[in-house]
Amino acid sequence: MFGWFGKVSFVPYSKVSDFAVHLKGGRLMGSECSDCGFATFPPRADCPECLSGRFTFRESSGRGSIYTYSRIAAAPTGFEDEVPYTVAVVDLEDGGRLLGWIGETIPEDEVEIGMEVQVVPRLFEEIEEIRVTYTIERPGTTWGKAPAFDEG
């Protein structure tokens, strides 16, 4: 399922593949080590602190602030149709960092370091196959959430 994540996917599989399923359901998931409690975003299956391989997903509020950004004019393969686009690094208030695109609710000339933002799960609706991502939007931006599923 991890192949669902991103307009272009380089990684079809991962021990945290269910991240993409959660994202499709409107949930942004970090991870928490089942042994030492180390929590991080992006999620990882294997704990860098205690080397445990047991983890659970932990939902992030997606609220945070912009740490840095750049508006990209020269795109790599697969992103030619998107230019120019702005990528930003967001410090999440509940821990970890995320890199993503600035979405439509924030005009290009208003992007600045320190601004409060909301990370919002998205489906690429113009693409037929399932493709999920997230965008960085104004605080208060809302989106639909599916009921949480049991990863079993």
Added chain:
Amino acid sequence: MPRVGVIGAGHGVFGRRSDATVQELAFEAFRLAIEDAGIERDDIDASVIGAVPEYHKQRSVAGVVQEYLGLTPAPTWLTEVACASGSAAIRTAYMAISSGLHRVVAVIGCQKMTELSTPEILALMGRVGEVQWESVFGTTFPGYYAMFATRHMHEFGTTREQLFEVAIKNHHYGAKNPNALFRKEITMEKAMGSDPVASPLCVYDCCANADGAACLILAAEERAGELGDRVVWLDGVGCATSSMSVLRRPDLVGLPSARAAARTAYEMAGVSAGDVKVADVHDCFTIAEIMAYEDLGFCPKGEGGRFIEDKRSYIGGDVAVNVDGGLKAKGHPIGATGVSMAYEIVTQLRGEAEERQVPGADIGLTHNVGGIGQYTFVHVFRRG
């Protein structure tokens, strides 16, 4: 530990070398290094090749270089850490010699950047970052360094003009280097008018791809000592890493790997930043040179913009930086770059740099970064 000395150095012309294969480029630099060292090819008992394989049609490039230089059956191996592959070759040659396993080792950095088509290059460019969580958003090399620049400008007030001052200096000196890709000066006006690549960086903030090769001959202390005062000693070899994902870094205003590698190299060589008279640093983008001043301790963190604006990295300033033109003007054949940097420092410490000679250069360093700072090598050289 016994010392390791540089006894020979050679450098080919960097540029769009559609006239030559990668092994032919390697040969140019190798022959010059052998002649410079005044040794026979048979004196070489191993070689290390610094190159990044994904740019070459020929897989396993070390083998084809070894054969073309006539070095078989001596052992060879390839080192790869992105744009720092050449310095990794120097480091492993240092290890091979200081361990006593080899006495005279040829280090060859070589790269063809123009073998691939533009679509192939664009596809590679889309995978420079961490591919699981970052490249899926279309990040690029300039895009990453642009994010460093945005943050650096925000925290320290570094200006758009200060970034271009780095490019202006490096073109100024590149014009004096016969091996450089661009041998012309640029102006602030021209730089300010260049197209955006990834804000705030523009075309004139970015180094250019080039084909090319450089070669060093390293030797054990007693052998190197025979060269008299033309020997240059490699007295400090620092190397460190930063996390692959920029999301796992403590900050994006410098490179933790560079700070750690510099600390190790200075300590090993018994010198401090203030002792360094000439340096070649990794200016893949203008912001990278400003961060290098800070990470190497040439100035405090945050003052790199002022450092270039006040011309303290010109000849006659605190420390002459990238007086061979740097990656910006000399060109950046990624596997060759680390060895090319060492070639310049060796040439400077011997007092043989002619028009771009730094007066009184006795201690010099190279600062070679792989990827987006995932790997940094800092090597300290001392005049014999």
